[in-house]
Amino acid sequence: MITLKDVCFQYSADSTVKALRHIDLTIQDGECVVLTGESGCGKTTLTRCLNGLVPSFYEGELTGGLLLDEKNLLEMPQYEISRHVGTVFQDPRSQFFTVDSTDEVAFGCENLSMSTEKINQNIQKAFHNLRIEALKDCSLFALSSGERQKLAVAAIYAMDTPVLVLDEPSANLDLETMEVLRGILQELKREGKTIIVSEHRLSYLMGVADRYVYIQDGEIKQIWTPRQAEELSKAERKALGLRSFQSISLADIAKEGAPAEQGKRIEGRGLAVRLDKTEVFRGLTFNFQWGPAGKVVGITGNNGSGKTTFAKMLCGLLKPSEGALLFDGKPAAAKERLRQTYFVMQDTDYQLFTESVRHELELAERKNHRPCDMELILERMGLSQAAERHPLSLSGGQKQRVTIAAAMASGSDILVLDEPTSGLDGRNMQRLKETILALKKQGKLIFVVTHDMEFLDGIYDEVMSFAQKIR
Structure with a gap:
């Protein structure tokens, strides 16, 4: 006892x-x-x-x-x-x-x-x-x-x-x-x-x-x-601020796909990625188009199926071993993908570098040299009271919100969020959903890698599923 x-x-x-x-x-x-x-x-x-x-x-x-x-x-x-x-x-x-x-x-x-x-x-x-x-x-x-x-x-x-x-x-x-x-x-x-x-x-x-x-x-x-x-x-x-007590699957939130918008485009043709001697995926082909209304793409699948590897490849952190990745019809080298995207990692500690939450946002703001409304971002992510605290003194859920706030401050038009609700309670999950929809209205393309169907419900336009496990 x-x-x-x-x-x-x-x-x-x-x-x-x-x-x-x-x-x-x-x-x-x-x-x-x-x-x-x-x-x-x-x-x-x-x-x-x-x-x-x-x-x-x-x-x-x-x-x-x-x-x-x-x-x-x-x-x-x-x-x-x-x-x-x-x-x-x-x-x-x-x-x-x-x-x-x-x-x-x-x-x-x-x-x-x-x-x-x-x-x-x-x-x-x-x-x-x-x-x-x-x-x-x-x-x-x-x-x-x-x-x-x-x-x-x-x-x-x-x-x-x-x-x-x-x-x-x-x-x-x-x-x-x-x-x-x-x-x-x-x-x-x-x-x-x-x-x-x-x-x-x-x-x-x-x-x-x-x-x-x-x-x-x-x-x-x-x-x-x-x-x-x-x-x-x-x-x-x-x-x-609690999450649901009922289990929610992708089938529970399924909806008809949104009509394709003319405008910007990201396309993958026969992509493959190997890590060491393991082939993570092969023959991956996709075509995502979005216009001024923006788009949210859910990336789902079992643990180890290649979702995070896909996210890293998209952001220029990994090179495909085969195939082509094109932005607006032109081959996009790793350097160009890094420039156009902002990646929020699963492991938040890898992305926290400075002495305060506010400084983290200021650092991200320099990426595209676009001024942002720092106070609005802090308020929207529920971080106003923690603005001067050291990021590593925060809880896991609070750290998660800091990295997402930094993505907002970066001004990037393509955001890739890897398991963004890890450590988030119900209130902050809802706050993040509203934030993503607001960013979408700004014309951004947002990829959300997630197992969390409660979070994905009501925000996604398309879903790409990595159904096959590696192991």
Whole structure:
């Protein structure tokens, strides 16, 4: 059993805001509790309290009581906590220690001093039960973000700890893999594991969660049973900044294609891309046309099917091994594609360079030397209060909004957003939808690489689907 009594925490790096305020919560053995709420509300901080990273790694002032099976968690050494609590972080890259997928799954087991026989048994069980046998013995550098997310779950699953803490585990997962994750969580519950999930995407947790804990400004505001959560009206969810509790597929939002507009054009003819010795896709042909009204193109498909590779190729970060890519009927070299496009990456930390949010936008503004309304962009993305904060001090969802705000400030006419709703709550997802539609009205072509059909609903004009998995 986990007990939190009047827990308060304030980061040393940001003494102006209390990350947690008077948290009282008891989690029973074998229970699945979902922590939800808007970006920056304190969900991740609460998970860090449970796994011992606050305050031993993330320094600050922590008060109150944290008990794990009646033992004071604050007095337990980190290695002892790790025997009881396994964690999947929001950014899986931050918990990888090897370069090989099988070694990575073995790493945690080795640190718990399991026997060789037990380690091999747990590795086999993890890859099999998560249906990721094809990811065995792969270089971590060759995996997509979604595949790395699966591997992070497998590594913690193999450690066989009684408590699992998962921070946004579905952030980069396709719908099929989310269903696999749901099945794994159900199996872990049957095994008696205690599960704490911090999430914005809530639909896959119906039938798994025992309680939903809604956090706002560092405080627990409401706790719902699954039935109470499901009965929340759309207006109530919108007011709370929550995502839908119902699963939405591409078929649910399908519509007739928009008529082609005459004007600008991007065309691909027989494109192929190889990464190392792996052919990601071949024979890719497309033709997207857009006029003054702009266009939004959804890029969908399973993890590892080539969506991000396509996005990088389109933006000039990768060269096709075969075929031709044309802008307005003329071959577009990598340098020209880089000039005309702006790419928002999945991994936001790769695109955050400066000392403040405002400086990030100013840096992006220099790309095309087009002045922008900085204050309007900050307001539209809900970042006005964070304008002077260091980007790396923000939550995952807030970082995501900073990179999208930078894309807006760049003034580029072709925007490519790779999983832009990763880490976004319902309110900020809706805010981003409105922003994309406003950018579209400016005559921009916007590619949205996503697994998030709730987000894509109502904004796309065309969809290109990468249906085939690599692995």
